[in-house]
Amino acid sequence: EAGVVQSPRYKIIEKKQPVAFWCNPISGHNTLYWYLQNLGQGPELLIRYENEEAVDDSQLPKDRFSAERLKGVDSTLKIQPAELGDSAVYLCASSLVAAPYNEQFFGPGTRLTVL
């Protein structure tokens, strides 16, 4: 079974530029998550999707971040414009159903560097 796929793996941009990250979850997983992980910290949830619906985006900085999951499968996270403080690893995860006992599986992440 293929795992969560993310691209690109690495991205270097200058501040004020836009950037987009793509995620394809494990087949059949209807719940998709985007996390941000800073160095030395645990992942922090940005947004959670159940199928096409964003059910928890309370931690997403909506002035510059946006996300979509149009067909309930793959998802894109965008930052526009990027700031120096956005440098971090962006992780995508998926789970089979949105329930407390269901495990989340992470993709390899996209390491963003903003210069």
Added chain:
Amino acid sequence: QKEVEQNSGPLSVPEGAIASLNCTYSDRGSQSFFWYRQYSGKSPELIMFIYSNGDKEDGRFTAQLNKASQYVSLLIRDSQPSDSATYLCAVNGGAGGGNKLTFGTGTQLKVEL
């Protein structure tokens, strides 16, 4: 008070010893608890989950949960150098509901030859 607390370490143990990793959480309504292993430069990898009080064993790993004390731990028996990584404790459920994981900052484990 942080929602999920872990000692950042590093925790150093000799090869073959038992490594004990600890985690406390603040939300009494939390329902399930996860341990992820993260190698440097890699993404978190799920190694154990537990949702009932007591012990759960899987190979060399044992997760222990005490909801009354709001405490969860991970024991690694016969530690190997390949176990050297950061171990993240994550808590699910609670007041926020849904399938939201709240992570601790992780404990760095070093298994020495």
